[in-house]
């Protein structure tokens with residue numbers, strides 16, 4: 001579903017908007033009272049003007065009415081400044097709280113739910129849409145709530161002067177209000193579309209910036225720019241529709257105020273001539289019409305503002321309703337204590353076991369009846385691209401849950417473990433691991449439970465980065481650059497592995513975490529890891545069979561099923577496909593013919 005087209009009705013959006021501001025209802029009520037007091041001061045001005053005229057006519061003193069008029073002007077000014085400041089501050093508070101809620105919501109969402117959405121769209125909802133909401137909450141809500149009261153009070157006061165002229169005003173106002181309602185609806189729709197397009201533009205830019213080098217090397221700068229600009233243009237077209245309607249609305253409102261003034265002048269003039277009302281009455285009435293012009297004009301700005309806020313609130317709400325990981329993948333958390341007992345060197349040796357596991361995405365099976373156990377030492381998962389290695393590791397981390405079968409950690413189904421407790425026992429290095437942190441030290445200590453006691457030097461030695469770290473100009477405080485781009489791909493991967501080691505977890509999960517090293521360095525690093533990680537399970541996914549030579553166990557995964565499990569030498573002897581694969585130059589270089597295909601063809605042939 002396109003972000004611009006999420007379902008929902010304006011009434012529903014109003015309810016949702018109210019839900020957002022409900023926590024501020026006392027504050028809004030106080031603001032409304034202040035606004036009304038200011039408006040009451042302004043409302044009394046025409047009556048005082050009539051008092052001035054009556055005093056003039058009677059030859060009385062103007063000192064008192066003029067002093068009252070001056071006093072009211074000062075009160076109105078002070079109230080207006082106070083309201084503007086307090087409303088602005090309140091709106092900022094609300095939007096800041098909302099942003100924090102959204103940030104928490106997104107980060108506590110499940111991997112599947114968050115990864116399904118474009119990153120740019122998520123960022124746009126947290127940043128741009130909340131900004132749009134701020135304007136609505138600040139001025140528009142209070143004004144739109146106070147304006148009807150003020151208009152009604154003004155109409156009541158006008159009714160005390162002359163009912164016929166009141167009828168003229170009410171008739172013309174009703175037409176204006178109907179126009180404003182229709183316009184508000186149009187602005188909301190156009191704004192929502194514009195925000196959706198803006199989010200698409202952000203996503204497009206995000207994608208291009210993440211793969212900036214590929215974009216440059218492929219010479220696709222223009223194509224990428226065109227793509228982002230096409231979205232910006234689409235946002236412009238939707239925005240233009242909203243602006244056009246706003247301009248029309250402004251014109252309609254100003255025109256209707258002028259027409260009302262002229263109509264009252266004509267009807268009132270005739271009534272003065274007929275002696276039904278005095279000149280003072282007509283002047284006071286005309287001042288009320290002019291007074292009404294201001295809130296009605298303001299409403300012409302307020303309605304589009306609220307319409308934009310409603311559009312924003314619908315997009316924000318869609319993010320707020322993102323299911324939390326705990327709801328989507330609930331844990332029964334029955335055996336936390338037992339899991340906690342089994343630390344490294346503590347209880348029995350850790351073990352990860354797949355027991356007849358089936359799993360698929362959107363009903364398409366990816367893992368088929370997978371069974372094997374990874375115990376202390378190095379288990380290498382080998383298999384071609386798309387065989388399901390990453391998916392397998394994801395199931396241990398509970399980024400998703402199995403469709404059938406069980407994933408067990410120390411004989412306990414991972415779904416029965418408290419999620420945080422489970423993840424504390426695991427350390428994971430993902431493919432294309434980005435470094436989180438500003439400096440080498442921060443990157444290494446990211447997510448490390450007790451950084452104070454962490455043996456950073458030891459971890460650097462284990463991944464053969466100690467000499468490199470020693471040569472850095474500012475040592476461990478050297479900045480790594482955003483996304484770790486200031487260091488090489490291999491160094492970035494080694495640092496990520498060092499971080500995983502520092503977590504002191506029972507199980508290390510490495511997803512192609514050493515793929516950017518040459519085959520010899522990868523093998524050396526994995527061997528060193530196996531030594532370093534004594535007492536732990538190290539489960540490493542790789543394409544390269546040759547690096548698995550020293551592994552305690554190799555699991556060969558083909559098309560989502562386990563083809564063979566064993567040590568390198570045994571598999572070489574017993575499994576012809578493995579033998580062929582292990583000897584293929586493909587695995588050393590990543591080039592040449594694809595033996596996985598050869599293996600598949602051979603199996604099909606055998607069937």
Ligand SMILES: Nc1ncnc2c1ncn2[C@@H]1O[C@H](COP(=O)(O)OP(=O)(O)OP(=O)(O)O)[C@@H](O)[C@H]1O
Nearest residue numbers: 361362366383384385386387388389390391392431
């Ligand atoms: N989030 C997802 N939604 C739908 N399908 C997915 C998703 N993630 C992976 N797949 C599919 O599942 C299959 C297994 O993917 P997986 O990433 O586990 O393989 P892999 O062995 O790790 O591959 P590689 O070595 O290339 O990383 C692939 O066909 C992939 O297209």
